[in-house]
Each structure stands twice: as C-alpha cells, then as structure tokens.
Amino acid sequence: xxxxxxxxxxxxxxxxxxxxxxxxxxxxxxxxxxxxxxxxxxxxxxxxxxxxxxxxxxxxxxxxxxxxxxxxxxxxxxxxxxxxxxxxxxxxxxxxxxxxxxxxxxxxxxxxxxxxxxxxxxxxxxxxxxxxxxxxxxxxxxxxxxxxxxxxxxxxxxxxxxxxxxxxxxxxxxxxxxxxxxx
Amino acid sequence: xxxxxxxxxxxxxxxxxxxxxxxxxxxxxxxxxxxxxxxxxxxxxxxxxxxxxxxxxxxxxxxxxxxxxxxxxxxxxxx
Numbered sequence: 001x002x003x004x005x006x007x008x009x010x011x012x013x014x015x016x017x018x019x020x021x022x023x024x025x026x027x028x029x030x031x032x033x034x035x036x037x038x039x040x041x042x043x044x045x046x047x048x049x050x051x052x053x054x055x056x057x058x059x060x061x062x063x064x065x066x067x068x069x070x071x072x073x074x075x076x077x078x079x080x081x082x083x084x085x086x087x088x089x090x091x092x093x094x095x096x097x098x099x100x101x102x103x104x105x106x107x108x109x110x111x112x113x114x115x116x117x118x119x120x121x122x123x124x125x126x127x128x129x130x131x132x133x134x135x136x137x138x139x140x141x142x143x144x145x146x147x148x149x150x151x152x153x154x155x156x157x158x159x160x161x162x163x164x165x166x167x168x169x170x171x172x173x174x175x176x177x178x179x180x181x182x183x
Numbered sequence: 184x185x186x187x188x189x190x191x192x193x194x195x196x197x198x199x200x201x202x203x204x205x206x207x208x209x210x211x212x213x214x215x216x217x218x219x220x221x222x223x224x225x226x227x228x229x230x231x232x233x234x235x236x237x238x239x240x241x242x243x244x245x246x247x248x249x250x251x252x253x254x255x256x257x258x259x260x261x262x
Binding site: 001002003008011012015016017019020021023024033036037040041044102105106120121124125126152153155156159160 | 209210213214216217218220221222224225226228229230231232233234236237238240241244245247248
C-alpha cells in the first residue's frame with residue numbers, strides 16, 4: 001500500500017503521544033502498545049477520511065479513544081470501573097508500569113471514572129484545549145470542563161489523604177511492629 | 184501550564200487563622216503538584232519516542248499490496 005509520505009510521517013510523529021495517552025488510559029504498557037498499533041492500522045485504512053489541514057494528532061487520539069472505549073465495554077460490559085477491576089489489574093502488574101515514582105498517581109487515576117480520567121489526561125497532560133478534548137471525547141465543552149474539575153478535585157482529595165497518612169505515624173514501622181506483636 | 188514547583192507554596196505562608204482558607208491553599212498546592220506529576224509521567228513516555236515495532240509496522244504496510252486490515256467497518260473518527 002502506498003502511503004503519502006507526509007501522512008506517514010504525521011502518523012509516526014504522533015506515536016509517542018498516542019502511547020502516553022494509551023498508557024495513561026489503560027495503565028498497562030503492553031495493552032497500550034496494542035491499542036496504538038490498532039489505531040495506526042485503523043487510521044491508515046481510513047486515511048481518505050482524514051481532512052488535510054486538520055489536526056492529525058486529534059484525529060488519531062479520537063480513533064484511539066474510541067477503540068479503547070469499545071474494547072473496554074466489551075471487556076467490562078460497563079464504562080465505569082465501579083468494581084475497581086482496573087485498579088486491581090494495575091496492582092497485579094507492577095512490572096509493566098515503568099516508573100515507581102508515579103505509582104501513587106497511577107493508583108489515584110485508576111480510581112477515577114473512565115470519562116473523568118480521559119478528560120483530565122487530554123486537557124492536563126496531552127495539552128489539548130477544552131474544545132479539542134470535547135471533539136475527541138464526542139461530548140460538549142461544558143461536559144469536558146466539569147469532568148476535568150471533578151477529576152482534579154477527586155485526585156487532590158485522594159492524594160492529600162495519602163500524604164496526610166505519610167506524615168502521620170510511620171506506617172512501615174507500625175506494620176513491622178504490629179506484625180511482631182501479632183505473631 | 185503553571186510552573187509551580189512541588190512543595191513550594193504559591194503564596195507566602197499566612198497565619199493559620201482561617202482553616203478553610205488553609206484548606207483551599209493546600210488543595211491548590213496539591214492540585215499544582217498533581218498537575219505537574221501527571222505531565223511529567225506523560226512526558227516520560229513521550230520522550231521514549233517511536234518504538235521500533237511501529238516504524239516496522241508502517242514499513243510492512245507500505246511493502247504489502249493489501250490495505251491494512253480494518254477489523255471494524257465503523258470509522259474511528261466518530262464519538
């Protein structure tokens with residue numbers, strides 16, 4: 001298949017941020033890379049529907065987001081991670097989550113409803129405007145704004161609780177001592 | 184983008200006379216810290232660049248006669 005070199009380069013150039021988006025969404029590097037690969041195949045198969053001059057990156061993000069959502073629905077039969085299965089999956093595969101330093105954030109992100117997590121990542125990490133994020137998620141700008149706000153507040157709540165615990169009685173010491181006493 | 188450093192208060196410390204205000208300030212600091220962590224976690228992946236499997240995938244598609252297989256007929260660009 002002949003691919004227009006400009007389009008090919010634009011697709012490849014978007015891969016690093018597509019991966020970052022996919023990893024943030026799924027919390028799993030292998031699954032994220034499969035998502036990116038499927039996104040590229042889907043994009044190249046439908047490249048005629050890409051409007052030259054429009055934002056290639058936003059177009060690819062839309063495809064990836066929709067793939068993720070439909071896969072998610074298939075797997076979980078629901079959009080929200082109400083039963084915490086996403087979080088459980090995340091914890092069972094720590095070796096696939098590259099950096100330990102972000103574990104706290106990852107765990108907090110995993111506890112957010114999928115739509116809030118998606119909105120926060122698009123606006124807060126990918127750097128899309130509210131308008132672009134709304135187009136990618138297929139919802140109103142106001143909806144994106146409120147999702148981002150709720151996500152920020154919930155994360156702050158979760159992570160300030162965590163840091164309060166960190167500064168409280170030494171948890172590790174307590175665990176060790178508790179262990180000695182109980183055994 | 185803000186350039187708040189984690190742990191650095193946005194405003195000079197005030198007397199702790201208004202717990203609600205302190206709470207709001209703390210929450211603002213936490214939000215700034217979370218925002219920065221989120222971006223740096225994301226950017227760490229971006230900096231990894233294009234893994235070879237994706238460049239190879241494009242090459243493979245270019246060298247094949249077929250269209251890339253599109254398992255789902257629906258367009259990806261719809262919400």
